[in-house]
Amino acid sequence: MTPQGPGDGRVLVVADDDEDILTLVRFRLEQADYEVLTARDGEEALRLILERLPDLAILDVRMPKLTGLEVTRRLREHGPTSQMPVMLLSASVQQEDLQRGFEMGANDYLRKPFNAQELVTRVEALIGAGQ
């Protein structure tokens, strides 16, 4: 089947320690024709990203083993991934946390609970921009 939607078969890595949220995000993005790979903690996420070099990484900030911020920082320090678009998901409302995310090198930040449409729109924007 040839991918038709905006995703066009591009690859995303989504990492979140909450199983249900992972399911939700994957469902939505697969709907938009992205290929979604999932990870449940920061270490798994990093490994997966380095292995598959996706078009976008969507990372929950609060994760076991390595936080989303840590993963972002390492990606930025590593040549092949230093420019990779990164979106952080967070349940935090603090301005400082937002700031830290950008300082680490994230490109965008989505607050939970999020609107599904917004998620997809932002993903498109990030991948489009990266192109």
Added chain:
Amino acid sequence: MDADEPEVVRLGRRLDRARKARLEAERISEQITGELYEKQQELRAANARLKQETRVAEEAERAARESKERLQAILDNTRAIVYAKDVDYRYILVNKQFEELFGMSEQELVGKTDEDLLPPEAVEQVRANDRRVLETAEIVEQEEVVPRDGVPRTYLSIKVPLLDAAGTPYAVCAISTDITERKRAESYLHAQHAVTRVLAESAKQDDVMPSVLEALGESMGWEVGAFWSLDEDAGVLRCRELWHAPTLDLGEFGRLTLAVAFGRGEGLPGQAWESGQPIRIEAGLRESNLTRAPAAAALELDAAVALPIKSGAKTLGVIEFFSRETKTLGLDLMAMISSLSTQVGQFIERRQAERDADRLKDEFFSLVSHEFRTPLTSIIGFLELLLEEGEVELTDAERREFLAVIKRNSERLMRLVGDLLFVSGVEAGKFSLVEREVELADLARQSVEAATPAATARGIDLKLEIDGAPAVLGDSDRLAQLLDNLVSNAVKYTPEGEHVELRISAQPRQVVAEITNTGAYIPPEEVEHLFERFFRASTATTREVPGVGLGLAIARTIVHAHGGQLTVQSSREAGTTFRAALPPAAVRAAGSAVQGEVGT
């Protein structure tokens, strides 16, 4: 004359003459005697008068002598220095104290002036006051600073003019009391008040040290003050605040102080830190072999004192002061500064605790926020999906799954809200327990059953053991919550493949519920904090186990409310065991009624 005058007649005339002469003599004799007698009387009277006058004079003299002796006794027994000077400012009278002060007798002192006795600055002061008394004929009361054995002492002098009949001063009489100690005590009190006020007013201000240094330095008359803070990681003291009197330019000394870091025992601050006691240098700072001695010499700083600021046994920092003049750093001064530095130490600790509390609050809000938003994300997200039925193709299986997710997350939210309300309800003293006979064994079975799916999913072996379980008097819902709490905690924190066991047993006068999980270790330092609200053990945070840290606080509240004890033991080999010991119904009924507990 007749020759024939008979002899008789001649004799008769001679007799007559003799008789007349004798009468005359007698008369004269009487007269003389009379006069003599009068004279004698007069003499006696004069004698008596003389004696009288002599007695009076002697009386007066004795009285005068007594009076003088009394006066002298007063003059000599007062601790004040009493003296009088004439209009040329020469001493005309001094008391014993004065003699002792100058090491000279009154005879030696009479006639001397202050130029002979005192250094020029002191003379100037004293002379000015004397002059004022003599010129204005008024009483002058002034403080005068006069050196004694090289140390300046402060005297309160009351100077009074002595006036002649015309009302003109002919001498100045003075009583001077040494108030050096009193002034010192006053300055200590002043310093204490100054610092206390600084600390009180700085309740919201982060950094009090500059104000403290200034307050202390100014009240005690020191020229330079420094606060060193202990950098625990590096194990050195670093100067964080430097104060100086406005008249001084710190120069090299200031630069050095700010640049150098002292380890334990190094430099003045390091010595204070190591010994835990104040270090005093009353004089001769510049000659010492301390690092900053040369720079101190350039500023003419001669005396120094360094005090550790402690909270309990822990040293937080050191404050030090420097002065140009020699200081008597007596025990009372040191005691005062020590108590002040303890106050400052406590203040710093309290401020730190406030900061920690603020941080905890922030962390709590962050945690709660996360714990609410996470399930909400799923609830809202999947509801959106279900409501888009038209645009999205969902299989029956998917629909069912999504609904289950929504339900599951809703329940999770409900539990969170329940926990939070429970905790705040306890705060307000608003919860009450139902009292009935409860079979812990039943509740235990239910808890284990509820926790089994989660346990199985993580390969954890969950077991229940009942070893006799007499009834307990209490609230069945709360006790169920207690067991659920402890069991699900155990399952959450146990690594995969390990074991969790819930054991109910009957002990003498106790019903005990023990939850043991292997493979999970809580270090001793954390054990004491485990039951605090919002506390999360390091194992929880590193592995990001979800939760806000209320579970154990709630568990303990419930146990206490039932008249029981909740304890924990943890070791690397055996794992962790939480032990709730409750009084059985029989014992409980005999005791007092159950009360809701406020704020464990």
